[in-house]
Amino acid sequence: MSNGSQILVFKDMGLVSQVFDEASLGSLHGHIAVGHARYSTTGSSVWENAQPTFRATVHGSLALGHNGNLVNTAELAAMVAELPGEEHVSRSGRTAATNDTDLVTALLAGHPDLSIEETAKLVLPSVKGAFSLVFMDEHTLYAARDPQGIRPLVLGRLERGWVVASETAALDICGASFIREVEPGELIAIDENGMRTSRFAEAKPKGCVFEYVYLARPDTSIAGRNVHLSRVEMGRRLAKEAPVEADLVIATPESGTPAAIGYAEASGIPYGSGLVKNAYVGRTFIQPSQTIRQLGIRLKLNPLREVIQGKRLVVVDDSIVRGNTQRALVKMLREAGAAEVHIRISSPPVKWPCFFGIDFATRAELIANGMTIEEIGRTLGADSLSYISIDGMIEATKQPKDKLCRACFDGEYPMELPDPALLGKLLLEAEIKGGQQPPAVRGKPTSGSDLDGVQSLLGGAGAADALRRP
Ligand code: SF4
Secondary structure: OEOOOEEOOOOOOHHHHHHOOOHHHOOOOOOOOOOOOOOOOOOOHHHHHOOOOOEOOOOOOEEEEOOOOOOOOOHHHHHHHHHOOOOOOOOOOOOOOOOOHHHHHHHHHOOOOOOOOHHHHHHHOOOEOOOOEEEEOOEEEEEEEEEOOOOEEEEEEEEEEEEEEEOHHHHHHOOOOOEEEOOOOEEEEOOOEEEEEEEEEOOOOOOEOHHHHHOOOOEEEEEEEEEHHHHHHHHHHHHHHHOOOOOOOEEEHHHHHHHHHHHEEEEEEOOOOOOOOOOEEEEEOOOOOOHHHHHHHHEEOOOOOOOOOOEEEEEEEOOOOOHHHHHHHHHHHOOOOOOOOEEOOOOOOOOOOOOOOOOOOOOHHHHHHOOOOHHHHHOOOOOEEEEHHHHHHHHOOOOOOOHEHHHHHHOOOOOOOOOHHHHOOOHHHHHHHOOOHHHHHHHHOOOOOOOOOOHHHHOOOOOHHHHOOO
């Protein structure tokens, strides 16, 4: 938050509601602010990596929030190490933060001869991967989006101000009207003179299709398409592609609900509520450890016995990543008296890792890697299992196929990826522990340590090829 003469950063670990209360919010005064709830990808979940990241500059200071994940972290670390002053930050020549975002902040703050805006135009073309950025100095708010526009970023207008947010739903909540999306490759600056825009790279749109399937809020619209309606349509198409005789369609709450509604509508099978979700437990696949994840599944859902007893069920879910949720679910539904359990998934099998901000799993952990759909169905204990086709999913988003990233489903990555040893969650931690420069600086990739399972990722069939694909 900037009051025009200085920036105050307030951040901590935990949910937004645990970090901010009336008193802490009341202590923040100013006319420009950025905020971000971090979902850790590159860099561990520690305070130093919480956002906004911060740097002092010769002109003042800089705070930055980043949605997405970068793929050339090692290269950026090498660029940061060359900056005058950065070697004084710590004895190892690096700051305590170990995430990709902090490197971008350092680069943006690292050119004392240029303004932040000029620096951004110079630096952002070198940043590769998914980045929807908001950053600020004492006087100006900036927003930038990667040339592929992988993650969403939108611009809104308040009566007396501007808002930039990841999703249109956030604009609705603060009463701002939607103006437009920040374009892929665009840099926006907003100050007392209003808004100005420039381009730091040519737009090559490849929006993440998984935003429509699961990630984005249902009340958000991306590229003009409402997310909830996309999910209902995925359900309708799934019913046509994978029909089954059954008595009741239920959803895995809540992300499977719109697709279940669509499935019921197109199949004529009644829709009902068969599972109750504990609202206090977070999304399961984004929790970091397997133990907590398994506990999370048991804590998360409870079957409504009276509704499902003796019924042939169609259970609609948005995706299967490791299969833990669905395996526990089938067991629970059978114990609660279901006569048959048919699983229908409103996205295709997830076979490839995501390097753009979703910490799915390594290839070795993905249940669809190396198993047929029938085999997966058997390991889940289901009577049948079907997924929507890639084309069915894409048609439901109403976006042209070539404008979407769908790499986790088909392995067609929207950009060239570096050597696998230069990717991974703990890349910068590994470097600091060894007291060494990043791999790119040493001129050869690291070996030996498993960077977030990158080695096991390579062990999967065809994974090395995946990393070389354009
Ligand atoms: S790989 Fe999948 S989750 Fe990652 S950006 Fe592409 S479509 Fe989205």
